[in-house]
């Protein structure tokens with residue numbers, strides 16, 4: 082299955098994973114309701130907060146989480162670790178009042194970011210979608 086092509090997914094991600102600030106900026110720009118859930122960013126001008134240390138710190142938290150999960154893919158021994166990371170992410174965000182709909186929005190904006198990178202192609206896309214589907218299932222089950 083395309084899910085087994087996790088290596089091409091990891092290689093593609095490695096070329097983008099240090100664009101933390103651009104990734105969070107893309108998401109906030111497309112969906113101000115996501116920005117509004119952050120006590121430290123609510124009501125502030127996105128262009129201004131983009132350059133702050135706080136913004137970089139939080140962007141790096143999110144993107145490092147993705148890197149951690151993506152790195153663990155492909156080894157069945159890592160499945161319990163992946164499940165526990167994703168369940169915790171879902172539960173912690175549920176506790177903050179964040180919805181599946183907002184994760185869908187995040188997902189869509191994040192994909193717009195991914196697709197604008199030259200490394201993206203049909204093989205990366207297939208591997209990404211297959212793995213992501215499984216990942217989202219676990220997060221959603223804990224958000225609901």
Ligand code: HEM
Nearest residue numbers: 115116118119120142143146147173174177179183184187
């Ligand atoms: C869907 C919209 C999302 C909203 C509204 C949201 C909101 C938040 C908020 C308010 C915090 C706490 C910030 C703080 O304490 O300074 C947080 C923490 C965090 N978020 Fe999100 N988040 C979203 C999606 C995501 C996604 C997609 C990921 C990763 C794939 C993620 C990863 C994290 C991590 C790793 C933390 C820090 C650990 C924690 O406290 O749970 N978030 N998020």
